[in-house]
Structure formats: C-alpha cells, structure tokens
Amino acid sequence: MGGAQIGLATQSVGRQILGQDEIEAFQRDGYVKPRYRLPAADLKKLQEMSARLVADNPHVINAPYTNMHVPTYAVQKLNCGTGWLQMAAHPGILDLLEQLIGPDIILWATALFHKEARTGGRTHYHRDSIYYPIRPLVAPNVWIAVTESNVGNGCVRFIPGSHLARVSGPHSFSNGEEGELVNNKIDDSEFNVEDAVALELEPGEMYVSDVFSLHGGGLNRSDSARTGFSIRYFPSTSIYEHDVAPGHAATSSYNDFKSRPLHLLRGIDRSGGNNFSIGHPVKDGGLALVGGKVN
Numbered sequence: 001m002g003g004a005q006i007g008l009a010t011q012s013v014g015r016q017i018l019g020q021d022e023i024e025a026f027q028r029d030g031y032v033k034p035r036y037r038l039p040a041a042d043l044k045k046l047q048e049m050s051a052r053l054v055a056d057n058p059h060v061i062n063a064p065y066t067n068m069h070v071p072t073y074a075v076q077k078l079n080c081g082t083g084w085l086q087m088a089a090h091p092g093i094l095d096l097l098e099q100l101i102g103p104d105i106i107l108w109a110t111a112l113f114h115k116e117a118r119t120g121g122r123t124h125y126h127r128d129s130i131y132y133p134i135r136p137l138v139a140p141n142v143w144i145a146v147t148e149s150n151v152g153n154g155c156v157r158f159i160p161g162s163h164l165a166r167v168s169g170p171h172s173f174s175n176g177e178e179g180e181l182v183n184n185k186i187d188d189s190e191f192n193v194e195d196a197v198a199l200e201l202e203p204g205e206m207y208v209s210d211v212f213s214l215h216g217g218g219l220n221r222s223d224s225a226r227t228g229f230s231i232r233y234f235p236s237t238s239i240y241e242h243d244v245a246p247g248h249a250a251t252s253s254y255n256d257f258k259s260r261p262l263h264l265l266r267g268i269d270r271s272g273g274n275n276f277s278i279g280h281p282v283k284d285g286g287l288a289l290v291g292g293k294v295n
Helices: 020-029 040-056 084-088 091-101
Strands: 105-115 123-127 141-145 156-158 171-173 184-186 206-209 214-217 226-235 263-266
Touching: 020 091, 040 084, 040 105, 040 226, 084 105, 084 226, 084 263, 091 105, 091 141, 091 206, 091 226, 091 263
Parallel strands: 123 184
Antiparallel strands: 105 226, 105 263, 123 214, 141 206, 141 226, 156 214, 171 184
C-alpha cells in the first residue's frame, strides 16, 4: 500500500474516487457499490491474511472475528497475524470516505465475516446503529469481498432507503439455535423482505453502507466459503462516548464497546472530545499511526 504516512498531521489527499452518481446513490439508498476495487496486490494480501485468521482461530464458531487491528484489545483473544490496521488505513478507502464524511476520519472497528461452505449461518435483518455510542451517529461501514459474495452463499441484502428516518427500530437478540452469524434481529413489522435488494460482489469489490441501513443475509448453501472484511469509521466531528458505551455482556460475546480503542487515520480530531488512549497499550496510542506502524 505504498508505505504512505498516515497520522495526526496527514493532509487530505483529495483524490476523487466516487462519481457524483455514486455519492447520490449512497445518500438515496443508504448503501453504494463503488466502481473502485481494491488493487490486486492488496486483495491478494487480504485473502492471505483472512485465510490465516480463520485457520489459526478454530475456537470462533458462527461469529465474526472482531477487531483484529488491535489484538491487545480483541475480546475473542484472537491469533490475529499482522496487516489489519494497515489494510483499514488503505489510502484508496480513505479517499473514498472523504467524499462521504469529510477529511477527518477515525477507525473504531474491524471484523471478518466468514460463512463456511454449506454450514455458514444467516444474518438476521438489523441496523448496525442499535448500540453504537457515537454522537452524532455517522458511522459508515466499508465491506470488502475477500471471496465472491452472491445469492447462493448468503450475500448481504439491503432495504433501500431504510436509513432515511435515522432511527434504529426495535431489536431483539436471537438465541443462536439457527447458527446465526449475527444475533441482532429487528422486529419483522419494521420492513417488507420483498423490498430487499441482493448485493453481489466479486473479490476486491466492496460496498459502503450507512449505519442506519436495514440489511441481512441468508445461509451459505454453496460449496465454497464466503468471506468479507468489514471496516467501521466515523468523522472526527462526532464523539465516541466511552463513558456511556455498553459493555461486553450487554452486547455479544465478541464486542466490548466501553473499552474500544480509536485510531485517527486522517486529519485531526475536530470534536476535541475523542479519547485515543482507551484500549491502547500506550497513552494516545491511537494518534501514533505513522508509515504503517503504531509507535
């Protein structure tokens, strides 16, 4: 990824990745599949990292692998390998995000969603916004296809325009009996499944979704695994409220929002209220990302 320096003093690159039609689609529908694709060399690296992560962590079953970019924090005690933080700070992805949320960008979560062949669990329809302690709540998700993602292996389906009301809606937690990959579940009365649009992706393609977009995914009935890398950001004009964030037990077996580390990937902390020490082994560790290394 070119060894670009990324950190507190990094200036906006200003490269125009998205066309105006793509920006308008994101604003209208709550998600967009950009024409931009992860470069081939970076995709190969991501595929190797993902295969290694799955192989080295057999204890993770029907759950996302979470926050591999900060293994000292990760609730699941993962054997993570390296490269996840640098992949999340990919200049092309940050350039793309600048057009949607501005030049000051904070990373707050990563996850690998892996559905095994034939047995990979479904994802109930839900909104990501349900527990996110970010105010104002602007927090796009970039989801990169590591493998092909299609209807047969349980690709994501979106309800277009479901983000416009800016509400999470009533959710419950499923009990895991169906082997769900994600156990958040919105009330069935909140949407019509016939409105859902399947978003198929080739390896290296991606989508960007609004935090309030209603989405879900089916079972993997195919003979191949389906894997995607999810990266979650927010603009530094917002504040991550650690003091009111839900803890590990209140959310799931793989999240603890209260001790979540933040990384300032580009620009400055416009809000002046984000804490870049929580969850890091050193004070202000989230400000020290330079040249692909955390000092």
